[in-house]
Amino acid sequence: MNKRMDRSKLNIGTYRLQKYARTEAHIRDLREGGIDFVIGMDSTDTATLDLMAKYGVGCVVNDVLPGWWGGSGDKAGQLHKINPMESYEAGAAAFRDHPAIWGVDIGDEPSALDFPYYGRVYSRVNTLFPNQFTYLNLYPNYASVAQNNVTQTMSQLGTSTYAEHIAAYCEQVPADYLCYDFYVYNCRVPKMYENLQTVADACRNTGRSMWIVLQVNSYKPEVFVSENQLRFQAYTAMAFGAEVITWACWTAGWWHNQVLDDKGERTEQYEKLKTVNAELHTLSEMYMKYRRTQTHFVGFAGTSWLEDPAQVSKDQADTGVFRAVRALDGAPVVVGEMVGRKDADQKALFLAAADDPYDAHPQERTVSFRVDPERAVFAYSGQGQVPVARDGDGICTVKLAPCGGVLVTAN
Numbered sequence: 001m002n003k004r005m006d007r008s009k010l011n012i013g014t015y016r017l018q019k020y021a022r023t024e025a026h027i028r029d030l031r032e033g034g035i036d037f038v039i040g041m042d043s044t045d046t047a048t049l050d051l052m053a054k055y056g057v058g059c060v061v062n063d064v065l066p067g068w069w070g071g072s073g074d075k076a077g078q079l080h081k082i083n084p085m086e087s088y089e090a091g092a093a094a095f096r097d098h099p100a101i102w103g104v105d106i107g108d109e110p111s112a113l114d115f116p117y118y119g120r121v122y123s124r125v126n127t128l129f130p131n132q133f134t135y136l137n138l139y140p141n142y143a144s145v146a147q148n149n150v151t152q153t154m155s156q157l158g159t160s161t162y163a164e165h166i167a168a169y170c171e172q173v174p175a176d177y178l179c180y181d182f183y184v185y186n187c188r189v190p191k192m193y194e195n196l197q198t199v200a201d202a203c204r205n206t207g208r209s210m211w212i213v214l215q216v217n218s219y220k221p222e223v224f225v226s227e228n229q230l231r232f233q234a235y236t237a238m239a240f241g242a243e244v245i246t247w248a249c250w251t252a253g254w255w256h257n258q259v260l261d262d263k264g265e266r267t268e269q270y271e272k273l274k275t276v277n278a279e280l281h282t283l284s285e286m287y288m289k290y291r292r293t294q295t296h297f298v299g300f301a302g303t304s305w306l307e308d309p310a311q312v313s314k315d316q317a318d319t320g321v322f323r324a325v326r327a328l329d330g331a332p333v334v335v336g337e338m339v340g341r342k343d344a345d346q347k348a349l350f351l352a353a354a355d356d357p358y359d360a361h362p363q364e365r366t367v368s369f370r371v372d373p374e375r376a377v378f379a380y381s382g383q384g385q386v387p388v389a390r391d392g393d394g395i396c397t398v399k400l401a402p403c404g405g406v407l408v409t410a411n
Contacts (some may be wrong), residue, residue, distance in 0.1 A: 013246035014252035021264040030032035031055040049100040058102035068107035073156040074276035076111030079328025092128035094129040111158035115172040138180040159235040190307040211244035221256040227272040228359040228403035235405030237337035241292025279382020281388035290338035299332040321347040325369040362402030
């Protein structure tokens with residue numbers, strides 16, 4: 001099938017492009033801001049779709065097929081009754097294709113009680129739309145679980161644990177990716193790590209790619225997410241193998257301080273996001289040559305960033321090829337272990353600075369590791385290739401910018 005999204009690259013998306021932000025200048029700003037696709041477009045807005053095609057921006061449309069949002073969980077298990085299969089067939093029959101339409105939306109944050117039916121819907125929609133991917137986004141792990149007691153009989157997840165929710169999705173929905181949203185600055189860092197671990201491991205174990213929705217906006221109008229906080233979210237996700245990163249929101253969608261204001265004018269978030277997206281695109285080609293196999297938490301002892309008993313802080317990480325991986329000053333680093341997609345003998349690390357998730361005291365760190373002398377070692381950041389210092393004993397060091405990320409390869 002001819003799917004339009006180039007899945008060989010790291011794709012960057014965003015949510016919501018309101019009608020007040022659909023001029024040619026606005027679409028050009030999307031492209032120059034590093035956005036590859038927009039979620040939540042209208043399939044009938046041909047003028048905007050033409051502009052998007054002109055500038056190489058794709059979209060996911062949400063007006064073609066029946067919508068669904070899990071919400072509080074009050075409709076859990078009712079998808080098959082509310083959206084019968086005939087309604088998807090009818091939507092497909094009325095659909096008029098356009099080269100800017102990369103995907104079709106089938107829902108957001110469903111209960112696991114609806115996964116069996118969503119499996120059927122997903123398969124059918126994939127057949128009905130040969131040029132588009134089928135888009136479905138899942139809850140984060142701070143959604144409510146089933147307790148079935150006198151105070152709570154309703155559940156968002158439809159399972160007793162989040163791990164069960166993700167396992168049910170992987171078993172019942174035949175997608176080759178898993179997408180979920182997580183807004184760390186409206187939650188907590190330990191929950192973010194727990195969520196990343198659960199989803200990344202499920203993706204690795206079932207051969208899926210991981211897609212994640214992060215925040216450029218903020219819940220409180222007086223608070224703006226900083227440039228380094230954008231980096232922290234993105235680079236941490238990449239240490240867990242994220243292949244699609246979507247930012248919420250470009251225009252009005254939910255909360256405050258979007259990339260554009262309600263008049264379609266740039267806020268301070270535009271330049272921040274443009275800068276970080278440019279870094280991610282610079283890393284994309286080299287990063288996507290590898291896939292994540294495991295993630296290590298190094299130097300987290302004494303911090304409040306880990307709460308899951310399954311996540312253990314190490315003084316250093318050893319992957320076989322990379323040994324004694326640690327920050328020289330003992331600062332926390334998330335270490336993503338990776339292997340070549342085409343050649344498993346090609347090894348890599350993705351290093352994400354984890355000492356300052358709230359951008360309170362930005363500081364450059366130095367990470368050291370040991371590699372056998374016969375292996376060639378290179379490092380890449382969002383600025384391109386960066387120096388690796390290497391002594392005669394095979395000990396290497398590389399600089400890690402505040403909230404930054406570096407890919408290190410050994411071939």
